[in-house]
Amino acid sequence: MAAMLEVRDLTTGYTDVPLIADLSISLAPGEVVALLGANGSGKTTVLRAIMGLLPAWQGRVVFDGQEVTRRAVHERVKAGLVMVPAGRRLFFGLSVEDNLKMGGYLTWESRLLRERMAEVFALFPELGKLRTHLAGKLSGGEQQMVALGRALMARPRALLIDELSLGLAPVVVERLMPAVEKIRNLFGIPVLFVEQDVLRAVELADRAYVLDQGRIAMEGHPKQFAQDRRLIRAYMGV
């Protein structure tokens, strides 16, 4: 099957030292793929580079058959590549509804926005009750739901999720993780997600990459290397 998202030999970084080098990953339609690795291994950088928030030095990013390597961030979003950033980055002074509305910026048509909001509230019934509440007053888990919902408002054709579990209690993560699966099953959106919590990620993903110092150290079916020592070593950085 042709890949929805194809990253080929990508090299980039913030200063003049590459943080990720010759990195190749792919995401097939309907697939849920985990990107694992220790702190500082470059996971977030990979997502930022795919979105175009960080320009690629070398290599290509191909989305749905189109080369987007040199395209601006907003053009990639328009094409259907949408990211849920780490730490949620909501507008705390705005209501849940207005935060969701911002996610639908490219449409901004009230009928469509209402339709999509209803979908989000169907996915996260908790949010429906909180729609007029300020995002800043919600719990971490609820905020993460808003962040996921906001991304869905843009009608993504592929979703990148950066650290869903960041700063959340394990119980909350337990309830959020199934949402990722639902997103795939209900909307048929392939998901590439970065995760610290290996065991949970392994349960969820069809495939996983392990990133070590900016390079892919391993790739495969997560269950087959869940117990693998190499994974533990790469992940723990020992």
Added chain:
Amino acid sequence: MLEARLSSFLREGQRLQVSAAAVGAVALAVVLLLLPNWLSGYWLRITTSVLMFATLAQAWNIITGFTGYPAFGNTAFFGVGAYALAILVTKAGLGIPAAIVLAGLAAAAFCAVIGLPILRLQGHYFAIATLALSLFVREAAANLGWLTNGAIGIVLPTLASGSPEEITRPYYYLMLLVLVACCACTWWVSVSRFGYGLRSIKADEDAAACFGINTTLSKLVAWVLSAFFTGLAGAVWALWITFIDPQSAFNLAIAVKFSVMALLGGLGTVAGPVLGALLVEVLTQAIWGAFYAVHLAVLGLAIMLIVLLMPGGLMQLLRDRLATAKRLLATPSAKESWR
């Protein structure tokens, strides 16, 4: 169509606020149109100056209040507008209305050219770059003698003669027109998708890009709009004082004034900068009259006190008071009397 789309976005309470604001705006418009009949020449000049600074503060509000880019160097566009008008009127012999509009467009075009590189900077770097820009344009105006008469300056024809009231009246109305246009534009920004985009750029530029906002273009359009109205105000100002030179047209003290006014009134609101301009200008006049020798020191002190006591600006203060009043009205219950 537009109205239907708009109203569907505004919740009930907001819709009520909008109609109240519309009634207020009409009443205000009538008062402002009739005002020159009641004021002395002295107060008419002060009022015209309030209108001018309100425009500058409001224009600054678009790029700084909504978008979060502190463009202190907006004085560059004020000066460009003033010079463009002077040159178009004295050298090209253009009519006044056409010259004013073209002067605004000249400032906007200038901003469009220099905006792209400067808007790559953020925060303090951006602020300083805009200040440098203003100084650069002042030097250019002083040295391009064939176009600007250099340091000698340009003398402009007067529009009216007669009593002090009659002389000031046309400038009052021109300034009023510019301010109304600028406020209308800011109001549009405050309710449009474009404005939501600007506010999200202010809050978090990377996140804004991730919603599909073309951040580069949005910032540029915001600054170009700001420059356009600043240039219009500069053009009318040049007509009004009838003599411009580089020192007066590119005066950074103007930037201090309009930014204080906008901050005082409330950034990111439509009414705030106008209220701020009124307050500061009236305060300046009152203090100037009462403390002739040390009026600048007293004014500075007053501004410091105001900023310390209401950092969110007048609009925030009003909003808080309104919210408290509403809460008190809604719950006249045990809680409040118990307190």
